[in-house]
Amino acid sequence: MHGFANPTRFLNIARPLTPWFLVLGLATIAFALGAGLFYTPPDYLQGDSVRIMYVHVPTIWLGMAGWAGILVAGVMQLVWKHPLAGIAGRAIAVPGAMFTALGLITGSIWGRPTWGTWWVWDGRLTSALVLFFLYLGYIALASASEEQGGTSKMAAIFGIVGAINLPIIHYSVTWWNSIHQVQSITLQGSTIDMAILWPMLVSMAGFTLLFAAIVLMRMRTIIAGVRIEARLRRMAEG
Amino acid sequence: MDHWPFIVAAYGITIGATLALLGWSMAVMRARENKADALRKEHRR
Numbered sequence: 001m002h003g004f005a006n007p008t009r010f011l012n013i014a015r016p017l018t019p020w021f022l023v024l025g026l027a028t029i030a031f032a033l034g035a036g037l038f039y040t041p042p043d044y045l046q047g048d049s050v051r052i053m054y055v056h057v058p059t060i061w062l063g064m065a066g067w068a069g070i071l072v073a074g075v076m077q078l079v080w081k082h083p084l085a086g087i088a089g090r091a092i093a094v095p096g097a098m099f100t101a102l103g104l105i106t107g108s109i110w111g112r113p114t115w116g117t118w119w120v121w122d123g124r125l126t127s128a129l130v131l132f133f134l135y136l137g138y139i140a141l142a143s144a145s146e147e148q149g150g151t152s153k154m155a156a157i158f159g160i161v162g163a164i165n166l167p168i169i170h171y172s173v174t175w176w177n178s179i180h181q182v183q184s185i186t187l188q189g190s191t192i193d194m195a196i197l198w199p200m201l202v203s204m205a206g207f208t209l210l211f212a213a214i215v216l217m218r219m220r221t222i223i224a225g226v227r228i229e230a231r232l233r234r235m236a237e238g
Numbered sequence: 239m240d241h242w243p244f245i246v247a248a249y250g251i252t253i254g255a256t257l258a259l260l261g262w263s264m265a266v267m268r269a270r271e272n273k274a275d276a277l278r279k280e281h282r283r
Binding site: 047051102 | 256263274
């Protein structure tokens with residue numbers, strides 16, 4: 001992993017990867033959402049509202065995966081002092097927060113026709129809302145304590161401690177009585193019919209590629225900002 | 239209850255917000271990288 005510690009080496013890989021992730025992500029999402037809207041059948045219980053799952057599941061997945069990325073970046077920053085880890089953590093935070101918010105909003109929109117309510121304060125919904133607030137806290141802390149484009153130790157520790165919320169979100173539907181259904185996709189298989197499952201998995205893959213493209217763009221932006229600052233300082237010093 | 243207004247709202251918000259974040263990230267990256275390149279060239283001269 002330390003092979004990528006040099007920003008120039010990282011940029012040599014990130015620059016060609018960014019457009020590939022971007023184009024593949026957009027094409028995969030367009031295909032999955034087109035199929036989800038016009039090709040797949042309605043669910044026998046939920047009716048057409050099941051089509052909202054094709055945007056809800058990928059967005060909330062990215063919210064949780066994003067914080068897992070912040071956890072890994074925090075560990076790499078504190079244990080191995082990887083110079084790009086703090087930059088990666090900062091780059092993940094804003095898209096992670098936005099996709100968590102989209103997961104909450106699309107879940108709420110799905111809940112109205114399916115459950116008859118926009119919101120309930122049950123374990124799953126509340127812990128997902130806590131994840132969104134954790135993102136806001138991380139963004140504020142990382143911005144306030146920026147060091148060489150990366151984050152301070154305090155922000156890295158916050159990212160690691162905040163990861164305790166991920167298993168809480170995952171197991172909330174089994175630990176507490178919840179209006180939210182239990183996990184449909186587990187390591188043992190899926191209870192979702194394949195006609196509905198495949199566009200959901202394709203949509204998740206597409207949104208993940210797009211998320212990777214956005215994170216690479218944001219990392220490149222931060223690295224360019226650090227270089228501008230260093231160059232201006234050198235020019236000012238003569 | 240007609241589900242389609244809910245479906246359209248969910249897709250519209252998701253696609254709109256995703257494209258807005260993508261466009262913003264791309265524009266800021268291009269501006270910042272162009273500025274860094276311009277400064278590097280200026281410094282070399």
